[in-house]
Amino acid sequence: MKVVLPAAGLGTRLLPATKEQPKEMLSLFTEGKDDQLCVKPLLQMVYEQLYDAGFREFCFVVGRGKRTIEDHFTPDKSYVELMHEKGKDQLARELDSFYEKVKNSTIVWVNQPEAKGFGDAVLKAKSFVDDDQILVHAGDTYITSSGSDHLERVREAHKEYDSEATLTLQEVENPQKYGVVEVEEASSNVYDVKNAIEKPEEPPTNLAIMPVYIFEPSIFDALKQTSPGKGNEIQLTDGFMKLAEWGRDIRAIKLKEDEVRWDIGTSETYWEALKGSYEYSEKKLSQ
Ligand code: UTP
Secondary structure (H helix, E strand, C coil), X not given: CEEEEECCCCCHHHCCCCCCCXXXXXXXXXXXXXXXXXXXXXXHHHHHHHHHCCCCEEEEEECCCCHHHHHHCCCCHHHHHHHHHCCCHHHHHHXXXXXXXXXXXXXXXXXXXXXXXXXXXXXXXXHHHCCCCEEEECXXXXXXXXXXXXXXXXXXXXXXXXXXXXXXXXXXXXXXXXXXXXXXXXXXXXXXXXXXXXXXXXXXXXXXXXXXXXXXXXXXXXHHCCCCCHHHCCCHHHHHHHHHXXXXXXXXXXXXXXXXXXXXXXXXXXXXXXXXXXHHHHHHHHC
């Protein structure tokens, strides 16, 4: 299964910080090597989590002003050596471990020339995907679960139910801000998605779609036929609802209560993510 990581959005809600710096490169706290607190770009955290869960083929969708992402994901051996020379061995090991993962991965960079929406960004990855299944993960959200169990559950559910798409859901207090679904329980913890609406004014449920999905390649046909929706952008939600219109099965798993989501899309959620990731890492380091 290949991974598509859209990171080409404008990040306007975090301006001016995101004028010349990609939102996805803003950092959170995490546990580093040698039990040290570490500051890491969110996109690196997402990539490493997926790598540790066994994924090796990645397509980053980027656009203008995103060159630092490409630079960050290009190993810099001389810098690692310089860190060793300066006696900063722990930092050198930290970088080296990331670079090892990069070297063991296939990473493809795809350009989204205009930020026409999350769905459009996924569509841009079509030629990378061929006939494979894809896991799509937003570049501005990190989900933490014990042993990345949520990735395993979404993969398992997709395989077991032979669905066309499998979504990840979370119960939230403010569903108006999300894509929201109506579901029926198919079996314990796997749901049949009956309807999905992007940022509804009157949400039918409090089940919000989290940006971790698995799709069959048919998602590209659906996205090609999807017109711009909310915000005049091609929405991935509208894309997979087209699959449902065509009679294909869309299913979902739900995050558990102790599975935490950090989203850095707005100043408020970025602050929550900073606080949450600091507390979470400190707790893990003290165990
Ligand atoms: P958002 O929906 O938060 O949009 O993107 P945005 O454009 O980055 O931010 P605002 O609304 O202007 O503040 C969710 C994820 O989808 C990617 C983003 O980079 C982010 O990782 N994305 C979004 C794209 O790759 N292309 C797009 O056209 C839109």
